[in-house]
Amino acid sequence: xxxxxxxxxxxxxxxxxxxxxxxxxxxxxxxxxxxxxxxxxxxxxxxxxxxxxxxxxxxxxxxxxxxxxxxxxxxxxxxxxxxxxxxxxxxxxxxxxxxxxxxxxxxxxxxxxxxxxxxxxxxxxxxxxxxxxxxxxxxxxxxxxxxxxxxxxxxxxxxxxxxxxxxxxxxxxxxxxxxxxxxxxxxxxxxxxxxxxxxxxxxxxxxxxxxxxxxxxxxxxxxxxxxxxxxxxxxxxxxxxxxxxxxxxxxxxxxxxxxxxxxxxxxxxxxxxxxxxxxxxxxxxxxxxxxxxxxxxxxxxxxxxxxxxxxxxxxxxxxxxxxxxxxxxxxxxxxxxxxxxxxxxxxxxxxxxxxxxxxxxxxxxxxxxxxxxxxxxxxxxxxxxxxxxxxxxxxxxxxxxxxxxxxxxxxxxxxxxxxxxxxxxxxxxxxxxxxxxxxxxxxxxxxxxxxxxxxxxxxxxxxxxxxxxxxxxxxxxxxxxxxxxxx
Amino acid sequence: xxxxxxxxxxxxxxxxxxxxxxxxxxxxxxxxxxxxxxxxxxxxxxxxxxxxxxxxxxxxxxxxxxxxxxxxxxxxxxxxxx
Numbered sequence: 001x002x003x004x005x006x007x008x009x010x011x012x013x014x015x016x017x018x019x020x021x022x023x024x025x026x027x028x029x030x031x032x033x034x035x036x037x038x039x040x041x042x043x044x045x046x047x048x049x050x051x052x053x054x055x056x057x058x059x060x061x062x063x064x065x066x067x068x069x070x071x072x073x074x075x076x077x078x079x080x081x082x083x084x085x086x087x088x089x090x091x092x093x094x095x096x097x098x099x100x101x102x103x104x105x106x107x108x109x110x111x112x113x114x115x116x117x118x119x120x121x122x123x124x125x126x127x128x129x130x131x132x133x134x135x136x137x138x139x140x141x142x143x144x145x146x147x148x149x150x151x152x153x154x155x156x157x158x159x160x161x162x163x164x165x166x167x168x169x170x171x172x173x174x175x176x177x178x179x180x181x182x183x184x185x186x187x188x189x190x191x192x193x194x195x196x197x198x199x200x201x202x203x204x205x206x207x208x209x210x211x212x213x214x215x216x217x218x219x220x221x222x223x224x225x226x227x228x229x230x231x232x233x234x235x236x237x238x239x240x241x242x243x244x245x246x247x248x249x250x251x252x253x254x255x256x257x258x259x260x261x262x263x264x265x266x267x268x269x270x271x272x273x274x275x276x277x278x279x280x281x282x283x284x285x286x287x288x289x290x291x292x293x294x295x296x297x298x299x300x301x302x303x304x305x306x307x308x309x310x311x312x313x314x315x316x317x318x319x320x321x322x323x324x325x326x327x328x329x330x331x332x333x334x335x336x337x338x339x340x341x342x343x344x345x346x347x348x349x350x351x352x353x354x355x356x357x358x359x360x361x362x363x364x365x366x367x368x369x370x371x372x373x374x375x376x377x378x379x380x381x382x383x384x385x386x387x388x389x390x391x392x393x394x395x396x397x398x399x400x401x402x403x404x405x406x407x408x409x410x411x412x413x414x415x416x417x418x419x420x421x422x423x424x425x426x427x428x429x430x431x432x433x434x435x436x437x438x439x440x441x442x443x444x445x446x447x448x449x450x451x452x453x454x455x456x457x458x459x460x461x462x463x464x465x466x467x468x469x470x471x472x473x474x475x476x477x478x479x480x481x482x483x484x485x486x487x
Numbered sequence: 488x489x490x491x492x493x494x495x496x497x498x499x500x501x502x503x504x505x506x507x508x509x510x511x512x513x514x515x516x517x518x519x520x521x522x523x524x525x526x527x528x529x530x531x532x533x534x535x536x537x538x539x540x541x542x543x544x545x546x547x548x549x550x551x552x553x554x555x556x557x558x559x560x561x562x563x564x565x566x567x568x569x
Binding site for chain 2: 373
């Protein structure tokens with residue numbers, strides 16, 4: 001999100017929160033989110049892709065809704081209005097191609113309307129299948145999960161991305177010679193994919209309540225959190241959305257001087273201002289001296305290398321935490337409390353506590369859908385595997401997956417492994433020390449020393465891990481490690 | 488004397504998870520947010536609850552939002568047993 005995006009979203013949120021009667025708020029949020037998906041999408045060198053990516057995000061969401069819809073649910077008037085709004089707004093965005101100077105919401109001209117209608121027809125067929133034949137969901141839900149995972153692997157793996165770019169270029173009559181992995185910047189897909197996977201897995205586990213079409217689409221593509229999270233759970237988000245958009249007129253017309261509305265405004269505004277400061281002042285300031293692949297080869301001094309590394313550690317935190325603050329503030333203005341993503345992570349005294357406070361919604365997602373079921377399986381089957389082996393396998397595989405979520409490359413795998421091994425070491429250390437060092441609790445001075453030592457070690461371990469994250473190759477990362485330790 | 492379920496859970500956590508059988512855990516002491524019980528031990532705790540009280544705690548519920556103290560966990564178990 002650029003500053004312009006944020007300012008426009010702030011204006012929209014203010015209008016939605018203050019001027020739109022709450023029974024209309026849901027529709028305005030849905031419409032704003034649909035348009036935002038197109039407006040946020042950056043340009044791509046492949047023709048029409050900056051229209052197709054946002055359209056695919058929306059259609060994937062709609063198909064997921066159809067596949068996870070409760071069989072008893074009858075088509076409601078609200079559902080039909082929501083569907084009309086989605087189709088109508090996509091058509092408006094597509095028709096801007098013919099609007100002359102008013103063209104376009106997307107970075108380049110959308111494809112001609114007949115192609116858009118053709119894709120609509122195919123999507124309508126896919127949506128109709130699970131609605132008309134509920135039994136097909138048994139195959140359709142796993143198929144969507146595999147499709148999302150396949151797309152995820154394609155977008156995150158440079159080699160497959162380049163190959164897909166070549167194919168798309170040739171299909172569209174463009175030269176394949178300039179194909180590059182960076183040709184496929186599908187904005188927001190990482191977060192959308194994890195929201196939809198959560199819905200699909202909860203559906204399979206029988207834990208998904210019935211959702212209205214419009215509220216489901218709003219959950220998946222909600223404009224404050226579309227690009228950088230947090231990854232909310234649908235049950236929590238939609239519960240909030242329903243209380244922010246009551247249908248009763250008596251609840252819809254709260255006066256402007258209502259204390260709850262004023263508190264909402266102050267809390268949201270403070271959060272947005274704090275977020276803007278973190279992102280555009282602190283993080284962008286630190287970016288000037290933060291570690292990157294250029295200064296990593298230029299700096300030879302050990303001291304300066306540590307300065308670059310600490311600057312990077314602080315920059316990445318303030319950048320991400322700043323975006324989260326902005327998202328939470330924008331959502332607060334429209335009456336929705338998104339979950340927190342950070343809780344002073346760099347002040348924690350061990351790595352386990354760090355991962356309970358850094359990118360919390362992503363870590364919770366991986367715990368809920370990978371670590372917990374995997375560990376439960378290993379523990380409950382009485383497989384006769386030593387406990388420490390289960391802990392090692394569970395921690396390492398979870399952190400490797402979290403690393404690969406950022407990109408399927410060796411440097412992200414190394415970053416994940418660094419944290420997996422770190423978490424395992426901390427687990428073993430606390431297991432070993434718990435009974436031996438229990439006397440420390442009664443000695444405040446020693447407890448303070450241990451707390452400071454724990455923080456110092458943890459922060460530096462995390463900072464050293466960022467070397468893998470910041471640099472594109474392992475060779476360069478190893479060179480930086482040598483420089484940091486004067487080797 | 489507190490709730491027997493709370494007492495049994497406290498005993499299980501101090502003896503099997505923390506390996507400090509004499510450690511007392513208060514009913515309102517934070518377990519997850521304080522880092523006392525890590526993500527691995529949470530799974531063991533869920534399996535213990537399942538085996539001893541016949542209550543299933545789902546993988547998506549093993550977080551501080553669902554319960555963070557023994558009192559909250561006991562309330563969850565009692566609610567599901569009812």
